[in-house]
Amino acid sequence: MTLWCRTFAVFLALMLMAANSPASPDKDSAQQNEKSAGDTQLPSRLSQLGLEQLMNIEVTTVSRTESTVGRSAAAVYVITQEDIRRSGATTIAELLRRVPGMDMARINNDTWAISARGFNDQYADFLLVQVDGRTVYNPLFGGVYWDSVVYPLEDIERIEVIRGPGASVWGANAVNGVINIITKPAKETQGGFLATGGGNQELGFGTLRYGGKLGENAWYRVYGEGFDRLREQFPENTDTNDRWYNGDLGARVDLNPSINDAVRIDTQYVHSRAGQSYNYPQLAPPFSFQDLEYEITDAGHLLGKWTHTINKDSSLYLLAYWDHFGQKIENLAQYLRWDTYDVDFQHNFPIGDRQKFVYGFGYRLVDSSLENSQMDNGFIFTWDRPHRFTNLISAFVQDQIAAVKDKLRVTLGTKIEHNDFTGFEIQPTARLLWTPTALQSAWMAVSRAVRTPSLLEESILLTLAPVSVSPLVFPRITFNTGFKSEEVIAYELGYRNQISKKFSVDTAAFYNDYQRLRVGVFESPSPGPGGSFIAPLFIENRMRGDTYGLEVAANWRPAKFWRLYVAYSFLKMRLHADPALAPDIIAAAESSQGHSPEHQVYVQSSWDLGREVKFDLMGRYVSRLTGFNPGNIPGFPNEIDQYIAVDTRLAWRPLKKWELSIVGQNLFDNHHPEFISSPQGPLLRTPVAEIRRSVYGMIKWNF
Amino acid sequence: MEFLKIIWGISACILALTLSQMPVLAQEAPEYQIKAAMLYKFALFVEWPAGAFSGPASPFAVCVLGTDPFGPWLQHEIDETPVGKHPVVIRYLGKAEEAGGCQMVFISRSERPRLKKVLASLQNTHALLISDISPANEFCRAGGMIGLIIKNNKVRFELNAALAGKKGFKIDSTMKRVATSVKCGEEP
Numbered sequence: 001m002t003l004w005c006r007t008f009a010v011f012l013a014l015m016l017m018a019a020n021s022p023a024s025p026d027k028d029s030a031q032q033n034e035k036s037a038g039d040t041q042l043p044s045r046l047s048q049l050g051l052e053q054l055m056n057i058e059v060t061t062v063s064r065t066e067s068t069v070g071r072s073a074a075a076v077y078v079i080t081q082e083d084i085r086r087s088g089a090t091t092i093a094e095l096l097r098r099v100p101g102m103d104m105a106r107i108n109n110d111t112w113a114i115s116a117r118g119f120n121d122q123y124a125d126f127l128l129v130q131v132d133g134r135t136v137y138n139p140l141f142g143g144v145y146w147d148s149v150v151y152p153l154e155d156i157e158r159i160e161v162i163r164g165p166g167a168s169v170w171g172a173n174a175v176n177g178v179i180n181i182i183t184k185p186a187k188e189t190q191g192g193f194l195a196t197g198g199g200n201q202e203l204g205f206g207t208l209r210y211g212g213k214l215g216e217n218a219w220y221r222v223y224g225e226g227f228d229r230l231r232e233q234f235p236e237n238t239d240t241n242d243r244w245y246n247g248d249l250g251a252r253v254d255l256n257p258s259i260n261d262a263v264r265i266d267t268q269y270v271h272s273r274a275g276q277s278y279n280y281p282q283l284a285p286p287f288s289f290q291d292l293e294y295e296i297t298d299a300g301h302l303l304g305k306w307t308h309t310i311n312k313d314s315s316l317y318l319l320a321y322w323d324h325f326g327q328k329i330e331n332l333a334q335y336l337r338w339d340t341y342d343v344d345f346q347h348n349f350p351i352g353d354r355q356k357f358v359y360g361f362g363y364r365l366v367d368s369s370l371e372n373s374q375m376d377n378g379f380i381f382t383w384d385r386p387h388r389f390t391n392l393i394s395a396f397v398q399d400q401i402a403a404v405k406d407k408l409r410v411t412l413g414t415k416i417e418h419n420d421f422t423g424f425e426i427q428p429t430a431r432l433l434w435t436p437t438a439l440q441s442a443w444m445a446v447s448r449a450v451r452t453p454s455l456l457e458e459s460i461l462l463t464l465a466p467v468s469v470s471p472l473v474f475p476r477i478t479f480n481t482g483f484k485s486e487e488v489i490a491y492e493l494g495y496r497n498q499i500s501k502k503f504s505v506d507t508a509a510f511y512n513d514y515q516r517l518r519v520g521v522f523e524s525p526s527p528g529p530g531g532s533f534i535a536p537l538f539i540e541n542r543m544r545g546d547t548y549g550l551e552v553a554a555n556w557r558p559a560k561f562w563r564l565y566v567a568y569s570f571l572k573m574r575l576h577a578d579p580a581l582a583p584d585i586i587a588a589a590e591s592s593q594g595h596s597p598e599h600q601v602y603v604q605s606s607w608d609l610g611r612e613v614k615f616d617l618m619g620r621y622v623s624r625l626t627g628f629n630p631g632n633i634p635g636f637p638n639e640i641d642q643y644i645a646v647d648t649r650l651a652w653r654p655l656k657k658w659e660l661s662i663v664g665q666n667l668f669d670n671h672h673p674e675f676i677s678s679p680q681g682p683l684l685r686t687p688v689a690e691i692r693r694s695v696y697g698m699i700k701w702n703f
Numbered sequence: 704m705e706f707l708k709i710i711w712g713i714s715a716c717i718l719a720l721t722l723s724q725m726p727v728l729a730q731e732a733p734e735y736q737i738k739a740a741m742l743y744k745f746a747l748f749v750e751w752p753a754g755a756f757s758g759p760a761s762p763f764a765v766c767v768l769g770t771d772p773f774g775p776w777l778q779h780e781i782d783e784t785p786v787g788k789h790p791v792v793i794r795y796l797g798k799a800e801e802a803g804g805c806q807m808v809f810i811s812r813s814e815r816p817r818l819k820k821v822l823a824s825l826q827n828t829h830a831l832l833i834s835d836i837s838p839a840n841e842f843c844r845a846g847g848m849i850g851l852i853i854k855n856n857k858v859r860f861e862l863n864a865a866l867a868g869k870k871g872f873k874i875d876s877t878m879k880r881v882a883t884s885v886k887c888g889e890e891p
Contacts, residue, residue, distance in 0.1 A: 046740035047780045052881050054744060057737055058856045187747065190787065216750075217876055259876040309880060656790070702784070 048081055050157075050185070073411055073431035073443035074166075075101065075494055075508035075551065079159040081184075086606055086616045088649035088663035089153070090202060090227070090696075092181065093146045097620060098604065100551035100567040101163040101508070102177075103596045105622075105675035108689035109232050109242035110147045110274035113675050116163045116177030117510065118547045118573045118596045122677055122685050125451055126175035126488075128166065132183055132266060134303055134321050139338055139366045139390065141683070142173055142454035147274045148299045148325070149181075150248050152207045152223050154193060154700075157184045163551065164510060165490050167449035168413040168429035171362070171394050175449045175488050176512070183266075186211055186219035186254040192703040199663075199696025203228040217256040224249045231275065232689035233671055234635060240689040241292035245273040260309040269300040276686050279633070280332075280380050281465045281474050283530040288465035293331040300324050313356070314349040333374035334381055338455075341365045356400040358413075364392040368455055379529070382461040384479050390420045390455070409433040421453040422485050440497040447492075450485035457483045457518075457539050462684060464537075472532040473525050477683065480539045487515045502557045511548045516541035519577055519589040543589055545575035561608040569600040587628060588678065594626030595676050612653040619646045627676035635687020636679045643672055659700040666693045735773045737858045738835065738851055739780040742807060745831065745849065746786045748878040751806060752871025755829035756789065763789035764804055766830070768796045768821070769811030799824040810834040810847070822846035831872060843888025848872070850887050861887035 046054060077099045089095045093112045096104045103120035105113045115124035125142035128135065129149065136144055159181050166178035189211040196206040205227035214220050226247040231240050250268035257263060274295045281288050303321035310316070323340040346360035370386050372378035398413030414428035429447035436442075462477040494508040519542040528534035549571040556564045573593035577586040601621040608614055621644050629636040646668050651661035666672070671690040679685060742765060763786040767773065781791055794805065799821045802808050808830040814821050815836050822845045825832055832848045839850025843863040850861045864885040867874055879885050
């Protein structure tokens with residue numbers, strides 16, 4: 001061993017000695033043969049789980065070593081409340097960094113590029129995100145405005161991330177992954193909670209929540225939170241204009257009108273003021289301007305869900321919600337709004353003792369109003385159909401068949417949808433799960449999923465900064481009502497092994513074959529206003545591609561007070577635009593394969609230094625990214641070198657109801673960029689800012 | 704780049720040590736960790752009769768009668784978060800007569816030989832009576848309220864809903880729904 005390793009081994013030995021010292025939490029070594037906190041998938045305190053979750057944990061007896069190896073035939077990862085707390089993250093988006101197979105990069109203070117298994121972009125649209133069953137799908141571009149996905153992190157029970165298509169159950173857009181954010185029932189957030197703090201980048205934040213009882217079988221919680229985050233920076237010391245203010249209010253009520261019925265009602269209002277910087281065209285010299293603008297978002301929802309339990313193996317639910325999104329872009333005098341009305345029904349029951357059957361129906365109506373930019377009479381933004389109603393009708397069936405009881409399970413399912421743009425879409429899946437022993441499982445799956453066109457592709461006319469000044473030519477992104485769904489056929493494999501109570505590994509590999517991907521195609525210019533020319537940039541399905549990759553996550557608990565978590569992701573993307581296209585169009589379209597890193601490593605080491613002190617060290621490695629910016633437009637680097645970023649958190653609980661913590665993010669770098677955006681292509685992107693080092697302190701009080 | 708080397712060095716060491724010192728010992732399961740967490744959950748799902756607490760912020764006492772099977776887990780699972788406004792305290796009882804002031808009494812398997820006597824003397828307290836003495840039916844017939852059982856290698860519970868109701872406990876419907884039986888102790 002090298003000197004390094006020896007030093008490290010000494011450090012390890014000291015840690016192990018500390019484990020047996022009286023200061024450690026599980027000091028009673030006489031109980032050593034009792035059990036260990038062991039299971040890596042579970043939080044260290046099981047009482048954080050719900051009663052029903054507790055009842056699903058298997059216990060080991062002397063005769064049989066059993067554990068909770070995941071039993072699903074998909075690449076599932078669960079971010080627990082403990083993971084959330086120990087990460088030191090202040091937004092939901094930042095929590096996703098630890099998940100293998102996720103591409104997560106901060107573009108600026110209030111904008112993220114988040115995708116799974118490649119195709120990462122500011123407008124990534126292959127990922128479906130849900131909060132408590134409500135789709136946070138943005139019908140404008142089919143992706144997520146992460147600055148309006150906010151919730152008090154303390155009240156999130158868990159976040160389930162499924163990589164790979166989830167379309168057979170969840171429907172269109174679940175092409176490369178599904179994220180389900182699940183908040184705690186009101187019953188489990190009784191009493192008061194206050195958290196507040198601030199730092200060099202986090203100017204200030206605060207959360208206040210109170211939960212109580214409304215009657216014999218009814219609980220509620222109400223909360224409010226707000227924050228103000230300071231801007232990141234460009235390399236050139238120009239203004240990123242990405243200061244971000246946010247405030248949100250919400251409430252949740254859980255009722256149990258009878259033994260077999262549960263009703264949930266929840267509502268939220270979010271106000272976000274997120275700074276952006278875009279380069280827009282203008283007809284007067286210099287023909288373009290950098291607009292430092294604020295996107296002022298007012299969003300909210302009201303949701304009701306009724307679950308009825310028929311018996312132990314059979315239940316049904318009905319869910320309905322209204323979701324409002326309004327955004328004002330001040331400088332352009334532009335207002336965008338959409339209201340989503342959604343109803344879902346689902347019923348599951350067994351057939352015989354070997355089959356579990358589920359079916360469901362859904363209907364969604366989106367009422368959208370997209371206004372032109374009034375500042376310049378619609379020169380920048382015009383919409384072909386500014387006001388419209390779009391409908392989505394869907395149904396799904398899924399059958400789980402135990403081919404060999406407790407050993408081999410086959411899952412067959414499909415979703416059938418009808419949307420206003422492309423008509424019927426069928427998205428089937430077939431999955432096989434083999435559990436040779438209680439401690440390991442292997443699975444494979446083949447699925448088809450589609451990404452249906454969004455309002456943007458069906459309706460947008462967006463003029464970009466000129467490509468040439470004499471003659472004056474403005475590109476104009478032009479809608480295409482003939483745009484078809486982008487499609488993937490995904491082949492997946494996975495293997496999990498709980499090697500011991502202290503060590504477990506979860507791996508997944510995939511090969512995805514994509515057809516009809518989006519490309520922006522220039523057409524010849526025609527005369528436009530003020531002696532200029534307009535070159536339409538049509539949105540067309542003219543690229544195919546494939547991706548393959550490997551994801552590994554391992555948990556190791558060397559001692560009761562110490563947990564190590566490692567995730568590694570490998571990804572290879574190969575895009576092939578239609579060879580009949582012009583070379584620069586092909587180069588621009590295929591360049592997006594450089595926007596997702598080939599290699600990513602995430603390591604977290606969690607120490608419990610006594611009962612009251614918790615220390616976490618998190619490091620991540622991201623390999624090189626490449627872009628395509630022949631014009632060298634500032635804020636759109638051609639390359640970002642590989643980097644390592646380190647975060648840390650130290651928390652101390654001096655009294656039972658109080659916790660003090662200090663968090664450092666991006667510790668070893670003053671500032672660095674995390675993402676490459678393409679200034680080309682069929683959408684308008686914000687320049688990439690460099691993310692600064694952030695240090696903040698926080699106080700939590702339960703009352 | 705020096706920094707990168709350090710990070711890679713540490714990573715390589717972690718990996719080497721992981722491989723060299725990988726534990727192969729099979730661990731016993733944290734059965735009593737699950738049971739301890741369940742006790743805490745029960746405290747949230749049950750409403751105590753009027754008079755069970757001496758004041759609005761008086762302690763919530765979880766008492767263990769007999770040989771303690773929990774080890775560190777009871778402390779680990781339940782002592783950080785209060786039940787409503789009541790801070791949780793854990794008490795270990797030598798005999799049933801010390802159970803005054805307990806909101807919850809977990810009766811250890813060590814009390815099996817004198818089960819009837821023990822339960823009889825606990826009947827005039829305000830405590831929810833829980834045990835994993837098997838069979839649960841016998842525990843319930845003697846005056847127990849929640850019997851913890853292991854079924855398919857998972858911890859389940861049977862409720863003596865009739866007795867708990869008679870004693871003034873209000874048991875949440877979810878808890879009744881997930882119980883293996885709500886008629887623990889009743890003749891089939």
